Amino acid sequence: MDTNQPALSVRDIHKQFGNTEVLRGVSFEAHSGDVVSIIGSSGSGKSTLLRCINFLESPNSGEIVVGGEAIRTRKDKTGSLVPVDKAQLRQMRARLGMVFQNFNLWDHRTVMDNIIEGPVHILKQSKKQAKEQARALLDKVGLFDKEDHYPSQLSGGQQQRVAIARALAMNPTVMLFDEPTSALDPELVSEVITVIRQLAEEKRTMIMVTHEMALAREISSKLIFLDQGLIHTQGSPAEVMDNPDSDRLRQFLGMLNAA
Amino acid sequence: MAEFLNYMAWGPKGWGDEFFFAFFMTLKISLIAYGASFAMGLLFAMFKLSNSRFLRGIAGTYTTVVRALPEMLMILLVYFAVAGMAEKMLVSAGLVGSEFQFSPFWTAVFALAFVSGAFMTEVIRAGLLAVPKGGIEAAWAIGMSGPQIFRRVVMPQMMRHSLSGLGNLWLGITKDSAIVSILGAFGELLQTGYRAAAATKEYGYFYGLTALLFLLITILSLAVLHWMEKRLNRGLL
Numbered sequence: 141m142d143t144n145q146p147a148l149s150v151r152d153i154h155k156q157f158g159n160t161e162v163l164r165g166v167s168f169e170a171h172s173g174d175v176v177s178i179i180g181s182s183g184s185g186k187s188t189l190l191r192c193i194n195f196l197e198s199p200n201s202g203e204i205v206v207g208g209e210a211i212r213t214r215k216d217k218t219g220s221l222v223p224v225d226k227a228q229l230r231q232m233r234a235r236l237g238m239v240f241q242n243f244n245l246w247d248h249r250t251v252m253d254n255i256i257e258g259p260v261h262i263l264k265q266s267k268k269q270a271k272e273q274a275r276a277l278l279d280k281v282g283l284f285d286k287e288d289h290y291p292s293q294l295s296g297g298q299q300q301r302v303a304i305a306r307a308l309a310m311n312p313t314v315m316l317f318d319e320p321t322s323a324l325d326p327e328l329v330s331e332v333i334t335v336i337r338q339l340a341e342e343k344r345t346m347i348m349v350t351h352e353m354a355l356a357r358e359i360s361s362k363l364i365f366l367d368q369g370l371i372h373t374q375g376s377p378a379e380v381m382d383n384p385d386s387d388r389l390r391q392f393l394g395m396l397n398a399a
Numbered sequence: 400m401a402e403f404l405n406y407m408a409w410g411p412k413g414w415g416d417e418f419f420f421a422f423f424m425t426l427k428i429s430l431i432a433y434g435a436s437f438a439m440g441l442l443f444a445m446f447k448l449s450n451s452r453f454l455r456g457i458a459g460t461y462t463t464v465v466r467a468l469p470e471m472l473m474i475l476l477v478y479f480a481v482a483g484m485a486e487k488m489l490v491s492a493g494l495v496g497s498e499f500q501f502s503p504f505w506t507a508v509f510a511l512a513f514v515s516g517a518f519m520t521e522v523i524r525a526g527l528l529a530v531p532k533g534g535i536e537a538a539w540a541i542g543m544s545g546p547q548i549f550r551r552v553v554m555p556q557m558m559r560h561s562l563s564g565l566g567n568l569w570l571g572i573t574k575d576s577a578i579v580s581i582l583g584a585f586g587e588l589l590q591t592g593y594r595a596a597a598a599t600k601e602y603g604y605f606y607g608l609t610a611l612l613f614l615l616i617t618i619l620s621l622a623v624l625h626w627m628e629k630r631l632n633r634g635l636l
């Protein structure tokens with residue numbers, strides 16, 4: 141990977157569902173070690189943006205570049221971009237570790253199996269090597285004694301930490317988090333935040349959709365306020381949060397404070 | 400009592416070997432038909448869940464027709480009409496010689512699978528729908544290929560959700576394998592029981608024995624199903 145290249149470039153992403161344009165041209169970059177947090181009200185297109193980055197949704201136009209390599213696409217007849225080369229898309233996805241709001245662990249597999257699935261079957265690591273790495277990751281997220289458990293035997297916070305370990309096991313260029321604490325009971329939020337904070341300290345490149353303003357302020361190198369499918373404001377957390385430059389942003393931040 | 404032991408002798412005088420092979424013939428017919436039925440069920444379930452109206456139509460017609468008609472009629476139809484048509488089509492396509500005929504055994508097994516496949520389609524469809532979408536998304540996101548996701552994420556969870564239905568269909572097919580005795584002499588259990596009973600006039604004894612052997616298949620099957628259930632349900636709440 142060319143180190144002068146941004147770890148991730150999102151270039152002019154447009155996405156519509158039916159006739160509603162959910163993303164209307166979103167661009168930003170994350171350099172290695174950046175933490176980019178995306179905030180915005182419900183329905184502003186935050187999840188859609190994140191899902192366009194790894195092509196869980198196909199954008200209608202735009203470009204995604206990971207570590208200098210663009211996901212190769214063409215337009216299909218419905219006007220969506222489709223990947224030209226499925227193998228390349230899979231490689232690119234493997235470099236983008238995604239953590240979902242609802243964890244999305246494979247509940248028929250143990251914690252260990254969840255974590256080594258990608259390394260063994262996609263990266264073709266040996267099982268032994270993958271397990272060693274998985275144990276180190278479980279230790280890191282504070283679950284070293286849970287490798288034989290099934291997801292259903294874990295709390296939400298524990299499941300999310302396993303999901304983070306599963307994503308880390310692929311050693312991704314960029315981590316994508318979609319509201320990683322929103323589905324958790326309040327008392328379980330902090331254990332997940334602790335892990336995310338630790339990743340930020342280790343200079344992991346992360347793109348995070350979140351409503352946790354305190355966390356966003358603390359760890360973000362850049363904060364993006366997404367509104368009606370456009371980047372309304374971006375800047376350092378202090379710039380965005382302390383001097384809101386518009387009524388919409390003030391309104392949004394006010395709503396969060398009131399809640 | 401000694402008489403009954405004589406009946407069970409091995410060789411031309413007794414019926415022991417006949418029943419022994421009939422037991423395995425019934426298992427063989429059932430296993431092959433079940434495997435084919437599973438494949439058909441998977442295919443048509445995917446048709447039913449596909450975006451194509453055409454494929455959904457085909458699968459809908461298949462399951463509706465098969466489930467509407469008496470099983471035995473359906474099997475007779477497949478055996479005599481569908482197989483004949485398929486033969487003619489293969490011949491006119493020049494893929495086989497003009498005297499080509501499916502073997503009665505394979506036709507009978509296919510007929511059985513064809514009927515069971517319609518019920519299988521519904522069982523598998525429900526099982527596929529029960530697989531959590533989130534896990535499939537996580538699999539795409541990590542970079543798995545479609546076939547990998549199907550094998551490693553969808554199938555095991557589909558099996559777990561469908562197992563009771565799959566088990567019922569298996570037990571059903573072991574019994575329905577007896578229906579093929581109307582199509583020809585394949586030496587399965589029911590027909591063997593019938594022949595032995597008719598030859599010796601010991602109806603109660605030989606039909607009772609036949610029943611016991613069917614029961615044995617069921618008991619063995621239930622043990623296997625129980626084991627599979629425990630395996631597949633690991634990690635379920």
Ligand SMILES: Nc1ncnc2c1ncn2[C@@H]1O[C@H](COP(=O)(O)OP(=O)(O)OP(=O)(O)O)[C@@H](O)[C@H]1O
Pocket residue numbers: 157162180181182183184185186187188189
């Ligand atoms: N698959 C879809 N089909 C149709 N519309 C969709 C689809 N996914 C999202 N949308 C619509 O796109 C808009 C943006 O949705 P998105 O989930 O990206 O919002 P969000 O900012 O993540 O909201 P939240 O904070 O509630 O998660 C919403 O109006 C939503 O209804």
Ligand SMILES: [Mg+2]
Pocket residue numbers: 186187188319
């Ligand atoms: Mg969202």
